[in-house]
Amino acid sequence: MSHADLAAGKVIRMSLLFRIQHLLLTVLLTVLAVTGFALMYHGNSLAQWLIRLEGGVQNRGIVHRVAAVLLMANLVYHAFYMLFSREGKPELRQLFFTKRDFDDFFQSLRYNLGTAKEYPRFGKYGYKEKFQYWGATGGVLLIAMSGFMLWAEEFSMLFFPKFVLDLALIIHGYQGLLGFVLLYLWHIYNVHLHPSVFPMNPSWITGKVSAEWLRREHPLEYEKLKGEGLL
Amino acid sequence: MRKFALTAILVFLGGAFLPGLAPRDASASISLEKCTLCHGKPEFRKLLVDGQIRDLFATGDTLAGSVHGKKVCTDCHFDVSEIPHRERPKRVTCTHCHFKGNHEGAPQSDNVLAYFDSAHGKAIARGNTKAPLCQDCHGSHAILKAKDPGSKVARGNVAETCGKCHMEIYAQFKGSIHGTALAKGIAEVPSCPGCHGEHRIYSRNDPKSTIYSTHVSEQCSKCHSSIKIMGKFGIETEQVATYKESFHGVANQFGSRTVANCSSCHGVHDIRPPDDPLSMVNPKNVPKTCGKCHPGANPNFAVGKIHVDAKKKESGIIYWTATFFKWLTICTMLALVAHIFLDMYGRTRRLRGER
Numbered sequence: 266m267s268h269a270d271l272a273a274g275k276v277i278r279m280s281l282l283f284r285i286q287h288l289l290l291t292v293l294l295t296v297l298a299v300t301g302f303a304l305m306y307h308g309n310s311l312a313q314w315l316i317r318l319e320g321g322v323q324n325r326g327i328v329h330r331v332a333a334v335l336l337m338a339n340l341v342y343h344a345f346y347m348l349f350s351r352e353g354k355p356e357l358r359q360l361f362f363t364k365r366d367f368d369d370f371f372q373s374l375r376y377n378l379g380t381a382k383e384y385p386r387f388g389k390y391g392y393k394e395k396f397q398y399w400g401a402t403g404g405v406l407l408i409a410m411s412g413f414m415l416w417a418e419e420f421s422m423l424f425f426p427k428f429v430l431d432l433a434l435i436i437h438g439y440q441g442l443l444g445f446v447l448l449y450l451w452h453i454y455n456v457h458l459h460p461s462v463f464p465m466n467p468s469w470i471t472g473k474v475s476a477e478w479l480r481r482e483h484p485l486e487y488e489k490l491k492g493e494g495l496l
Numbered sequence: 497m498r499k500f501a502l503t504a505i506l507v508f509l510g511g512a513f514l515p516g517l518a519p520r521d522a523s524a525s526i527s528l529e530k531c532t533l534c535h536g537k538p539e540f541r542k543l544l545v546d547g548q549i550r551d552l553f554a555t556g557d558t559l560a561g562s563v564h565g566k567k568v569c570t571d572c573h574f575d576v577s578e579i580p581h582r583e584r585p586k587r588v589t590c591t592h593c594h595f596k597g598n599h600e601g602a603p604q605s606d607n608v609l610a611y612f613d614s615a616h617g618k619a620i621a622r623g624n625t626k627a628p629l630c631q632d633c634h635g636s637h638a639i640l641k642a643k644d645p646g647s648k649v650a651r652g653n654v655a656e657t658c659g660k661c662h663m664e665i666y667a668q669f670k671g672s673i674h675g676t677a678l679a680k681g682i683a684e685v686p687s688c689p690g691c692h693g694e695h696r697i698y699s700r701n702d703p704k705s706t707i708y709s710t711h712v713s714e715q716c717s718k719c720h721s722s723i724k725i726m727g728k729f730g731i732e733t734e735q736v737a738t739y740k741e742s743f744h745g746v747a748n749q750f751g752s753r754t755v756a757n758c759s760s761c762h763g764v765h766d767i768r769p770p771d772d773p774l775s776m777v778n779p780k781n782v783p784k785t786c787g788k789c790h791p792g793a794n795p796n797f798a799v800g801k802i803h804v805d806a807k808k809k810e811s812g813i814i815y816w817t818a819t820f821f822k823w824l825t826i827c828t829m830l831a832l833v834a835h836i837f838l839d840m841y842g843r844t845r846r847l848r849g850e851r
Contacts, residue, residue, distance in 0.1 A: 304746065321750055322752060323752065373842065374838065376845075377838040377841055377842030379845075419790050419791065419792060419793070422790070422793070422794065422796045422797060423796070424796075425796065426800050427799055427800035428799065428800025428804070428813065428814065431804050431806075431814050432813060435806055436817065436821070439818060439821030439825065442825055443821065443825045446828060446829055447828065450829060450832040451832055454832075454839075458836075459839075460840065460843050460844075461843070
């Protein structure tokens with residue numbers, strides 16, 4: 266962290282590489298959702314307009330698959346980065362669910378309902394961030410697997426009967442919908458609509474958050490940085 | 497004997513006086529007699545170049561009972577003026593009378609215009625002498641109204657009429673479920689015009705055609721999505737709806753011409769019920785049928801319902817998975833909305849506390 270940042274009370278929350286991965290994820294998920302839901306709800310007039318915009322069903326499929334392959338590349342890169350890089354390894358360690366997250370969740374519920382006095386104190390990633398991260402990862406993996414099965418349908422049918430592919434189609438579509446709902450209700454709330462960040466948490470562009478925000482929302486991380494003399 | 501004599505006298509008198517009672521153009525009635533001089537002989541026929549025999553036998557009774565019962569030879573063969581004919585009389589042009597606004601009292605419709613636009617009419621216009629004119633389907637002398645069961649274009653006969661030229665297809669059709677049902681006299685089953693249209697018959701590559709690849713499902717659905725019709729035969733009606741929800745159906749609706757439509761899998765003229773071993777959709781034949789487009793298709797293609805509807809309980813695991821996801825999504829949404837509102841409420845409390 267530069268001295269200018271420190272002077273301005275800014276703390277780095279997302280490094281450049283993470284921001285690039287996040288931006289790719291945002292763009293690719295949007296493309297996948299737009300092309301995917303257009304097919305899922307093909308009877309809808311907006312969907313039909315979108316399919317025509319995407320150049321017909323054939324081209325829609327190509328766009329969807331190109332975006333999917335890029336997303337997979339992004340995911341594989343991210344996995345390697347989290348498992349083996351100097352920056353990624355500690356991040357991954359902080360992202361694992363612990364018993365504390367469950368306690369935090371129930372404590373926050375109790376606090377919000379008015380039966381607990383203290384709001385839980387989060388580290389760099391609270392239960393909200395962890396749920397978002399693992400939910401998205403699991404969802405994307407499930408969609409990716411069923412998607413590849415449907416893409417290589419002749420290959421899949423060498424091993425699976427027809428109804429398994431029907432199942433894959435159902436999972437692909439509905440998991441996509443579930444992921445979309447989660448993304449909108451959870452992520453948009455946490456990083457856009459939440460009173461502490463409204464209208465937007467800027468860290469996905471600038472990579473930085475204010476130290477004051479960190480002290481309020483992630484006090485343990487704030488204290489850790491302070492203890493390390495970084496603030 | 498007296499009875500016979502009386503009849504003979506009556507017939508004679510009738511023959512002598514009736515033309516006078518119902519006066520008719522003198523030249524026409526004479527020409528009928530002139531025509532039958534030659535054409536009235538049963539053995540009057542011509543050997544054609546290709547070895548076929550053209551029967552030229554026709555008498556005053558030939559038109560009797562047909563819709564043209566009151567017409568005479570030259571009403572249609574109006575180009576005949578000399579005997580013997582110097583050149584071969586032309587084929588009869590029905591539009592001589594059958595056009596809109598005619599004064600002959602001939603039925604008036606646009607069918608003739610539709611015919612000229614059809615595959616048959618265009619083939620004629622290109623000079624294909626084998627293509628059918630009106631009389632090739634409706635009959636030449638023994639024309640009856642289409643509703644008359646004896647008509648060549650009546651429901652029970654039209655397939656045979658088409659089959660005169662389309663022989664192979666007729667043979668396939670006769671063995672198909674539609675053909676056998678037609679032979680049983682089932683009223684709802686389609687004969688050729690049921691799918692192809694009557695006068696508006698177009699090539700399957702013509703986008704106007706009812707059997708153009710993107711129109712096939714719509715054409716089949718006219719009967720196959722009707723509970724009223726299909727209920728009589730115990731056939732499911734949601735096949736067209738489930739097709740339209742499938743990958744094949746969606747691509748088809750958006751104009752793909754290579755994707756499978758109903759007839760790609762079920763056959764065209766040789767459609768048979770799935771339990772028929774010759775049916776293209778018999779589980780034993782499914783790999784071969786799917787293999788037309790999906791190289792290397794194996795018996796896995798036949799395991800599981802093809803026309804599957806995730807909204808129906810009969811679909812088993814597909815239905816339960818879809819239902820699970822539906823409720824998972826609904827519950828997740830509700831839980832998240834509840835959490836968001838609680839969180840906002842708690843946040844306000846926290847802010848108040850800090851102040």
